[in-house]
Amino acid sequence: xxxxxxxxxxxxxxxxxxxxxxxxESEGWGAVTMRRLAGDLGVTQPVLYSAFASRQALVDAxxxxxxxxxxxxxxxxxxxxxxxxxxxxxxxxxxPRVYEAMFSLxxxxxxxxEATPAPLRRAFSGIREAxxxxxxxxxxxxxxxxxxxxxxxxGGRLREGQxxxxxxxxxxxxxxxxxx
Amino acid sequence: xxxxxxxxxxxxxxxxxxxxxxxxESEGWGAVTMRRLAGDLGVTQPVLYSAFASRQALVDAxxxxxxxxxxxxxxxxxxxxxxxxxxxxxxxxxxPRVYEAMFSLxxxxxxxxEATPAPLRRAFSGIREAxxxxxxxxxxxxxxxxxxxxxxxxGGRLREGQxxxxxxxxxxxxxxxxxx
DNA sequence: AAGGTTATCTAACCATGATAGATTACGGGT
DNA sequence: ACCCGTAATCTATCATGGTTAGATAACCTT
Numbered sequence: 001x002x003x004x005x006x007x008x009x010x011x012x013x014x015x016x017x018x019x020x021x022x023x024x025e026s027e028g029w030g031a032v033t034m035r036r037l038a039g040d041l042g043v044t045q046p047v048l049y050s051a052f053a054s055r056q057a058l059v060d061a062x063x064x065x066x067x068x069x070x071x072x073x074x075x076x077x078x079x080x081x082x083x084x085x086x087x088x089x090x091x092x093x094x095x096p097r098v099y100e101a102m103f104s105l106x107x108x109x110x111x112x113x114e115a116t117p118a119p120l121r122r123a124f125s126g127i128r129e130a131x132x133x134x135x136x137x138x139x140x141x142x143x144x145x146x147x148x149x150x151x152x153x154x155g156g157r158l159r160e161g162q163x164x165x166x167x168x169x170x171x172x173x174x175x176x177x178x179x180x
Numbered sequence: 181x182x183x184x185x186x187x188x189x190x191x192x193x194x195x196x197x198x199x200x201x202x203x204x205e206s207e208g209w210g211a212v213t214m215r216r217l218a219g220d221l222g223v224t225q226p227v228l229y230s231a232f233a234s235r236q237a238l239v240d241a242x243x244x245x246x247x248x249x250x251x252x253x254x255x256x257x258x259x260x261x262x263x264x265x266x267x268x269x270x271x272x273x274x275x276p277r278v279y280e281a282m283f284s285l286x287x288x289x290x291x292x293x294e295a296t297p298a299p300l301r302r303a304f305s306g307i308r309e310a311x312x313x314x315x316x317x318x319x320x321x322x323x324x325x326x327x328x329x330x331x332x333x334x335g336g337r338l339r340e341g342q343x344x345x346x347x348x349x350x351x352x353x354x355x356x357x358x359x360x
Numbered sequence: 361a362a363g364g365t366t367a368t369c370t371a372a373c374c375a376t377g378a379t380a381g382a383t384t385a386c387g388g389g390t
Numbered sequence: 391a392c393c394c395g396t397a398a399t400c401t402a403t404c405a406t407g408g409t410t411a412g413a414t415a416a417c418c419t420t
Binding site: 006 | 365369
């Protein structure tokens with residue numbers, strides 16, 4: 001009368017997420033199919049559904065992990081505006097597909113005030129802390145600049161090799177005292 | 181020995197693009213399938229392939245149209261920074277799915293210097309002209325702020341009802357004189 | 361060793377993008 | 391008016407992917 005032991009779902013979820021992320025970074029999200037993942041893991045498709053209710057849930061999990069990684073990357077440098085801004089852009093450029101899952105792909109993650117998952121809040125805090133005196137509005141604008149730069153750069157919309165100059169200017173705009 | 185008359189491909193493309201755009205705005209891009217489009221137009225799927233080589237080509241066409249519309253929206257207001265910035269954000273918020281096709285969805289459009297289609301250059305010019313003294317770098321940063329604000333807002337990542345405050349701050353940062 | 365519970369697998373369903381081959385509509389030439 | 395050939399359209403189908411129902415197999419307890 002004893003059931004077959006349940007597999008370690010956390011470990012399975014972890015493996016699936018890691019593989020999905022790796023696959024996405026190397027071959028794009030289009031290559032991340034349930035069949036491909038299952039095959040590479042040596043199981044069948046249905047097993048994946050014990051870990052994630054849908055492909056969307058899996059993509060969301062990768063995105064959520066991505067927010068945690070981004071937060072860690074921000075916290076790993078000192079909290080000066082320049083260091084945090086550069087860390088943000090470097091991280092986004094280093095993991096473009098994960099960043100895509102976080103911001104561009106259809107997402108089931110919630111961002112409304114209450115339901116916002118901790119990793120997201122943590123990542124936002126990492127930006128916010130870089131601008132000590134800033135209110136919500138200023139933090140949101142700072143984040144918008146960074147996100148805009150990261151996205152447009154990843155999409156090939158900006159001139160090559162000018163990121164440093166753009167970063168310098170953005171930094172100056174966000175930190176300088178204004179007159180008049 | 182006379183062939184059946186060729187249909188007006190331009191008109192067909194136009195109809196398909198318009199329908200795809202409408203459908204995307206009302207039900208999301210997931211609802212924009214070749215079958216659904218064909219059915220709504222009263223033809224069969226293969227006919228669509230006379231107008232567009234693939235679904236991707238169709239999405240790209242919607243995006244390209246979107247750049248033209250955005251350019252027109254910018255040109256419709258005076259060239260002051262504030263007016264143009266507001267026009268950009270209003271337009272993005274009014275047509276979120278088209279904006280998604282322009283910037284977030286996988287795209288086959290080219291953005292490299294030479295091959296960049298005219299509508300894209302025209303839209304960028306519309307932003308650029310709003311900052312007369314600005315060099316390329318400043319124009320790119322300005323665009324990044326706008327794009328970041330538009331995207332994060334559309335994705336529900338920013339507080340509701342604060343767009344005016346963010347716009348005011350962004351405008352100030354981009355236009356004020358700095359000291360020190 | 362046996363039984364019952366539950367994880368896994370096999371097999372399939374359904375929707376979608378795309379295409380090959382049959383069919384039909386057109387319009388000029390007789 | 392009637393063929394005839396061209397090319398556009400339609401019917402039917404393939405291939406792939408997400409997802410799920412039902413069959414099978416593994417495990418633990420007794």
